[in-house]
Amino acid sequence: xPIDIKSLPEDQISAVHDLTGxxxxxxxxxxKRVEPKPGSSGGGFSVCYLATKNGEEGFLKAINVLSFLxxxxxxxxxAMADTLNTFNFEKTILEKCGNQNLSKxxxxxxxxxxxxxxxxxxxxxxxxxxxxxxxxxxxxxxSDKIDFAWKLRSLHNIAVGIRQLHSLxxxxxxxxxSNVFVFNKEVSKIGDLGRALSDSIIGPHSHRNxxxxxxxxxxxxxxxxxxxxxxDKVFAIDCYLLxxxxxxYITGQSMTALLVRxxxxxxxxxxxxxxxxxxxxxxxxxxxxxxxxxxxxDYEDKxxxxxxxxxxxQPDPKNRGHFKNAGSRRNIYNMxxxxxxxxxxxxxxxxxxxx
Amino acid sequence: MAFFFxxxxxxxxxxxxxxxxxxxxxxxxxxxxxxxxxxxxPEIEDIVDGWVEHKTIGMAADxxxxxxxxxxxxxxxxxxxxxxxxxxKELCNKELIDAAKSIIEKGKDDGTxxxxxxxxxxxxxxxxxxxYQRISNLKSSLRTNPKNPILWVxxxxxxxxIGQNEQAERAILNAYYLSPDNRFVLRAMARFFAHIDKVxxxxxxxxxxxxxxxxxxxxxxxxxxxSMRDRYSRFMKSGLNxxxxxxxxxxxxxxxxxxxxxxxxxxxxxxxRKLFNDSLISPNDNALAQAEWISHRERxxxxxxxxxxxxxxxxxxxxxxxxxxxxxxxxxxxSKQWFxxxxxxxxxxxFGSEIASNNLNNHDEAISLYRAGLTSxxxxxxxxxxxxxxxxLINRLEEAEHFMNRYREQYSDNSLHHKICFTATKGLYHxxxxxxxxxxxxxxxxxxxxxxxxxxxxxxxxxxxxxxxEIIAGNHLDEDFKQKIIELKENTSINTVKxxxxxxxxxxxxxxxx
Numbered sequence: 001x002p003i004d005i006k007s008l009p010e011d012q013i014s015a016v017h018d019l020t021g022x023x024x025x026x027x028x029x030x031x032k033r034v035e036p037k038p039g040s041s042g043g044g045f046s047v048c049y050l051a052t053k054n055g056e057e058g059f060l061k062a063i064n065v066l067s068f069l070x071x072x073x074x075x076x077x078x079a080m081a082d083t084l085n086t087f088n089f090e091k092t093i094l095e096k097c098g099n100q101n102l103s104k105x106x107x108x109x110x111x112x113x114x115x116x117x118x119x120x121x122x123x124x125x126x127x128x129x130x131x132x133x134x135x136x137x138x139x140x141x142x143s144d145k146i147d148f149a150w151k152l153r154s155l156h157n158i159a160v161g162i163r164q165l166h167s168l169x170x171x172x173x174x175x176x177x178s179n180v181f182v183f184n185k186e187v188s189k190i191g192d193l194g195r196a197l198s199d200s201i202i203g204p205h206s207h208r209n210x211x212x213x214x215x216x217x218x219x220x221x222x223x224x225x226x227x228x229x230x231x232d233k234v235f236a237i238d239c240y241l242l243x244x245x246x247x248x249y250i251t252g253q254s255m256t257a258l259l260v261r262x263x264x265x266x267x268x269x270x271x272x273x274x275x276x277x278x279x280x281x282x283x284x285x286x287x288x289x290x291x292x293x294x295x296x297x298d299y300e301d302k303x304x305x306x307x308x309x310x311x312x313x314q315p316d317p318k319n320r321g322h323f324k325n326a327g328s329r330r331n332i333y334n335m336x337x338x339x340x341x342x343x344x345x346x347x348x349x350x351x352x353x354x355x
Numbered sequence: 356m357a358f359f360f361x362x363x364x365x366x367x368x369x370x371x372x373x374x375x376x377x378x379x380x381x382x383x384x385x386x387x388x389x390x391x392x393x394x395x396x397p398e399i400e401d402i403v404d405g406w407v408e409h410k411t412i413g414m415a416a417d418x419x420x421x422x423x424x425x426x427x428x429x430x431x432x433x434x435x436x437x438x439x440x441x442x443x444k445e446l447c448n449k450e451l452i453d454a455a456k457s458i459i460e461k462g463k464d465d466g467t468x469x470x471x472x473x474x475x476x477x478x479x480x481x482x483x484x485x486x487y488q489r490i491s492n493l494k495s496s497l498r499t500n501p502k503n504p505i506l507w508v509x510x511x512x513x514x515x516x517i518g519q520n521e522q523a524e525r526a527i528l529n530a531y532y533l534s535p536d537n538r539f540v541l542r543a544m545a546r547f548f549a550h551i552d553k554v555x556x557x558x559x560x561x562x563x564x565x566x567x568x569x570x571x572x573x574x575x576x577x578x579x580x581x582s583m584r585d586r587y588s589r590f591m592k593s594g595l596n597x598x599x600x601x602x603x604x605x606x607x608x609x610x611x612x613x614x615x616x617x618x619x620x621x622x623x624x625x626x627x628r629k630l631f632n633d634s635l636i637s638p639n640d641n642a643l644a645q646a647e648w649i650s651h652r653e654r655x656x657x658x659x660x661x662x663x664x665x666x667x668x669x670x671x672x673x674x675x676x677x678x679x680x681x682x683x684x685x686x687x688x689x690s691k692q693w694f695x696x697x698x699x700x701x702x703x704x705x706f707g708s709e710i711a712s713n714n715l716n717n718h719d720e721a722i723s724l725y726r727a728g729l730t731s732x733x734x735x736x737x738x739x740x741x742x743x744x745x746x747x748l749i750n751r752l753e754e755a756e757h758f759m760n761r762y763r764e765q766y767s768d769n770s771l772h773h774k775i776c777f778t779a780t781k782g783l784y785h786x787x788x789x790x791x792x793x794x795x796x797x798x799x800x801x802x803x804x805x806x807x808x809x810x811x812x813x814x815x816x817x818x819x820x821x822x823x824x825e826i827i828a829g830n831h832l833d834e835d836f837k838q839k840i841i842e843l844k845e846n847t848s849i850n851t852v853k854x855x856x857x858x859x860x861x862x863x864x865x866x867x868x869x
Contacts, residue, residue, distance in 0.1 A: 035408060137405070137413030141446040177417050178405065214396075215421045248416070252440075252451035257420030261454065266378035271385030279534045280383070283374065283505035286496060295448045319502075 014121035015114070016047045016062045026112040028053045028128055030060060045083045051128060058109050062126040063087045082204050087125055089203030090194045094127065096168060096201065097193070104161035106130060106181055106191030129191065132181030139182050142252040148299070149349035151249040154180070154188040156342035158245055161190040162238050163335035169199040171234035174212035175241035177248055197234050210237060216244060216254050219281045219315045225274035227317055235333035236317035242338065243312025246305070247288075251295050255313045258288040281315035301345050308341050356779040356801070356820045357712060357744045357851075358737040358772070365648045366579040367614040368549050369542035369572075370641050370697055371512060372668075374505050380667060382639060383539055386571055386607040397425035403432045412446045415439045419458055428461040483730055489513050504534035508543045515699045518733040520551050536566040538573055545576045550699060554583045562589070571597055575610035582618060591618065598633060605636035613642040617649065624656060631657050638664060644671035651679055668696045674706060683714040687724075694727060701735065704728030708741065713851060718745040722754075736762065736773050740780055747783045755784055772813070775805045779817045786824040794824065812849055819843065819855040826862045 019030040028051040036048045049060040065080050094108035110128040133139075136154065141147065158180060165172055172179075174195035181191050195211040197203075205211035209226045218240035220226070227233040244255035251258065263269055263284035269277040289310055296302035314320045322337040377383055402421050406414045415436035422433040440447055440455035447455075493510040500506060507530035514523035527547050530540045541561055548557035558580040567573045567590065574590050574597070581588035588594070594615050598608050616630030631649060634642045635657075643659070643666055650659045661672040674689035690707025694700055704724050711720035725742040732738060739762040746755035762777065782797030798821035805814035822836055844856050 035404070134409075137417050138409050138411050140413040142412060142416065142448045142451050143446050177413065178402075215399075215424045248420070251448060252412070252416035253420045253423075253454055257423045257454070258450075260424050261457065266375055267383050268385075273385075276385070276537070279504045279537050279539070280378070282500075282503050286500045286503050286506065290496070291450055295450050 013119065014064065014124075015116040015119040016064050016121070016124045018116075018119070019047075019049055019060075019062060019124065022114075022116075024051070024112060024114055024126075026053075026110045026128070028058060028060065028110060034059075036061070045086075050131065053110075053128075056109070057131045058128040059131045060126055060128045062124050065121065084125075085204040086194055087127075089201065089205075090196075091127060092201050093170060093193045093196050093198060093203075096198075097165070097170070100164070100168060102161070102164040102168075104157050104187075104189050105164055105193075106132065106189045130183070132183050132189070132191070133185060134182060135178050136180040136182055136188060137177045139185070140249065142250075149346060149353050152342060152346035152349050153186075154182075155242075155246055155249060156339065156346045157188040158190055159242055159335055159339045159342050161188075162242055163339055165190075165196070166235060166238070166331075166333075166335060169231075170201075171197045171238050172212075172241070173197055173205075173210065173234065173237060175238065175245060176213055176216045176254070177245070180245065199230060209233060212237070212241070216241065216256050218244075218256070218313070218317065219259065219269075219277070220274055220317050222270060223272070223274035223277060225317075231331065232317070232333065235331065236320045239312045239320045239333050239335075240314075240317075242335075243309045246309050246312070247292060250292055250305075255288065255309075258291065259284050259315075262287050262291075278316055285313070285315050301348065304341065305345060308338060312338065356776055356783070356816050357709075358740045358776045365645060366582050366617060367575055367610050367641055367645050368579050368583075369546050369576055369610070371515075371543050371546040371699070372697060373512065374509055374539065376668070376696075377539060380639060381606065382542075382572065384607075386603055387569070397427065399425055399427050399430065399433070403430070406432060406436055410439060412440065412443055415455075416447075416451055419454055422458065423454065428458045433458060483517055486513050486517050486730075490517075502533055504530040504537060504540055507533065508540055511547060512543070512699070515547060515550065516731045518731050523547060524551070531560070536564060538566065538570055541566065541573050542576055545580060549580070549583065550701075554580055558584055568593070571603060571608045571611040575614040578611075578614040578618060582614075588618070591615065598630070605633070606639065609634045609636070609638040609642040613638075613645045617645065620649070620653065620656070624653070628656050635659070635664070638666065640666050640669040640672065643669050644675065647672040647675045651675065668692075670696055671703070674703075678706070678710055681714075683710050686710045687715065687717075687720060691724070694724075698727075699731040701728065701732055701738075704732075704738065708738075708745075712741070712745055713854065718749045721745045722749075722751075733761075736777075740773065740777050744780050744783065747780070747787050750787060752784070752787055755787075759784065771804065771808055772810070775801050775808075775810065775813050775817065778804065779820060783820060783824060786828060791828055791830070795821075798824070812852075815843055815847060815849065815852050816855075819852050819859065823855055823859050823862065826859060826866070832863075 020033050021030065023029045030049045030051045032050045034048050034050055036046055045064050046061045047064050049062065051058045051060045063083060065083055091111050095111070097105050098108050107130045108127060109130055112126060114124045115122050116124065140151070158175070162172060162175070172190060172193065174192060175190060179190060179192040181189050183189060195205060195213070197206060197211055209224070210217060210221045214221060218237055221237070227236060240255070247253060247255045247258060259281065263280060267280055269280055289306060292309065293302060293306050296305065299305070311322055312320065321332040321334070324337060325332040325334050372380070399418070399421050402418045406418045418436045419433060419440065422428050422430060427433055437455035437458040440451060441459070444452060490510060490513045493506055493513065497503070497506050497510065507526045511523040511526035511530065514520070514526060524547070527544055531544060534540050541564060544557050545561060548554060558577070561567055561573060561577045561580060564573065567577050574594050577590050578588040578594060594611055597603065598612050598615065612630045612634035616627045616634060619630055620627040631646050635646055638646070643661060643664055646657060646659045647661060650657050659672070659676070661669055661676050670689045670693035674686050674693055677685035677689055687707045687710050690703050690710070693703035694707070697703065704727065708721040708724040708728070711717045711724060722742055722745050725738045725745070728738050729735065729742070739758050743755045743758045743762065746752070746758065759781070778797050779801035782794045782801060785791070785794035785797060798817060801817040802814050802821070805817055818839065822832065822840065825832060840856055840859060843852055847853060
């Protein structure tokens with residue numbers, strides 16, 4: 001009688017579920033199983049643990065090639081191949097970042113594979129990241145003015161992270177609150193590069209025009225409008241997502257949520273092509289910025305902050321980016337000016353607190 | 356005497372409402388099937404998991420934001436997160452609290468309620484303060500967002516409401532330069548330029564626009580504009596093919612059917628009837644009003660009862676229907692709502708005030724309508740003449756004098772029709788002021804002008820108005836005039852003449868009794 005694999009406990013099927021207490025070849029000792037980060041690109045097909053090595057704590061993400069076991073109507077071979085490809089892609093991207101010492105991108109500490117006996121699936125592939133305190137959603141509130149300096153510094157950190165990735169011709173594509181991690185309660189870093197796009201590393205999402213989470217995506221994604229140049233297409237999206245994070249920090253809502261709430265109360269924009277819908281997105285956008293402006297109340301640099309969001313999140317991707325970059329030979333979506341703006345705003349706010 | 360509003364022809368020129376109202380009515384939605392991003396799966400389970408694990412404000416905020424994008428506001432966890440936000444207001448700002456409230460209240464309000472058009476607001480809307488305030492706000496927004504075409508259309512609309520047509524024209528052209536193929540912009544332009552008698556200009560733009568070839572809403576507008584220029588639209592054939600195809604929802608081709616039906620009535624009643632019937636499958640207010648209007652003009656074409664349709668802001672159709680059935684007060688009230696819905700509309704004012712004045716003999720009501728209409732048409736000679744006429748009839752002579760001065764400032768070179776009416780109105784004013792000789796002389800001039808120009812109807816109206824004034828002034832009526840009244844009573848088909856003769860007879864009867 002054949003064994004019904006589905007009826008077995010998962011820690012007997014695959015070693016990936018049974019790593020707690022194990023010492024890995026890379027020197028990491030697995031201490032505790034934890035839930036994958038909600039909304040992370042690998043959340044569905046990874047099993048996560050905490051691990052330690054030489055007193056340092058790491059976040060271990062092990063790939064679960066049987067994550068589709070209970071799904072019906074799935075091409076199992078293809079799903080498994082996709083999972084492995086995604087894992088390998090993220091590993092390659094992270095290694096590329098690691099080689100460049102990107103300070104504001106969640107660092108890959110180790111990657112390895114183990115072969116353990118006694119399981120149907122013996123092989124375990126894993127990545128170990130530096131361990132964050134948590135993602136930003138568990139740090140933030142939306143009223144405390146003292147916190148505002150922290151938020152501005154966090155935005156500055158995120159902008160630096162995006163700039164660092166762009167310098168390697170990598171677009172994050174999936175910047176959202178669950179992918180911003182806080183370290184030592186101070187530093188923010190962007191993580192989860194599973195949906196990133198690179199001009200040189202081919203991954204399972206490379207053929208897509210947008211690989212990230214559509215629930216946070218800019219308007220053009222809903223209409224499948226795409227800029228012709230690869231670099232413009234992907235960096236324009238990162239610009240929007242950075243501005244959208246700023247909106248989240250200020251209002252508690254992403255730019256997409258704010259736009260949808262305003263625009264769709266009047267009109268079903270999804271019935272229109274992008275060029276037809278664009279004037280209506282712009283109209284909603286202006287209303288949203290007025291609302292963000294209202295929330296900022298008497299913040300002394302609110303004009304500068306609003307102006308930055310305005311440039312970052314323009315519904316028309318062609319008009320996104322700092323206006324001073326337009327017409328120059330540089331990439332118009334260059335993050336440098338926004339890094340400088342957020343740094344200035346954060347520094348001013350921090351100085352004000354110290355006084 | 357009053358200048359009569361004769362609506363010989365009505366065309367399907369788009370109604371120009373605020374962007375918000377136009378959108379909510381559904382006139383800006385897509386008309387064709389388009390490819391949707393299949394990667395978008397509106398699922399929220401992963402974010403819900405995060406919320407269940409960590410019930411923090413950040414998690415709750417993220418969850419409700421994603422739920423809004425995915426239209427999952429009714430999910431139990433989302434509602435719980437929204438309540439959590441409300442319960443922790445001290446950690447939240449106004450925007451987040453509003454978002455949470457919108458989730459808790461989802462379903463209680465469908466969000467499609469249009470801006471107020473309640474009758475009670477009619478008097479306050481004659482006060483232009485709110486219009487100037489809106490213009491000021493829009494100017495401020497446009498300084499920050501000069502590339503927003505919708506804001507330019509909105510400000511043009513408000514300028515148009517207060518009759519500042521030059522500013523309105525500049526603004527609407529800015530919208531056009533920013534968004535030359537946008538339906539809302541093009542249709543607003545059509546209405547505005549029709550309103551300021553620059554039909555050829557706007558028709559040439561819309562005729563050449565790329566969007567006119569495939570958008571039934573804009574095509575309908577083009578066909579009507581061509582009719583206004585007495586031209587046959589080049590889009591008639593493609594329009595007929597479009598309405599025959601099954602590619603469009605009936606609502607999206609209602610105006611097109613209506614426009615085509617209005618043109619086809621010249622050549623084939625049968626074709627026209629089919630087109631009008633199709634326009635009523637799922638009409639907007641404009642298509643319904645057109646059908647209502649045509650049903651009075653061509654009695655055998657179609658029969659329309661606006662109450663059978665559930666359409667928002669169908670005030671014009673209801674006003675016409677009420678008038679047709681002699682429900683005069685209803686007709687005036689619907690005209691007011693029609694005006695509130697489209698405050699630059701001349702038709703609403705002239706339609707309602709004429710009924711108030713002629714059918715209800717309620718000159719106070721007529722004056723209040725004219726006053727409202729003069730805000731967006733400050734130089735309209737018909738309205739100015741008629742407000743003077745109504746003011747004189749109820750002896751508000753100072754008010755009449757004020758508008759007389761305005762009339763004189765504006766018009767030195769009027770059409771003969773206007774000259775006749777205004778000369779007679781001046782005659783009325785002088786009679787009421789006690790200057791009977793001057794009044795008599797002016798009435799005589801008006802009657803002679805009308806007779807010489809072969810305008811028998813106008814001459815008759817001037818004559819009965821004059822006779823009424825002589826009686827009110829207590830003067831003896833010559834036998835000649837008495838005879839003329841008897842002849843007119845037997846022969847005239849003009850309701851106004853009949854009504855004034857009725858007034859005269861009552862006055863004579865009153866004097867005899869006294």
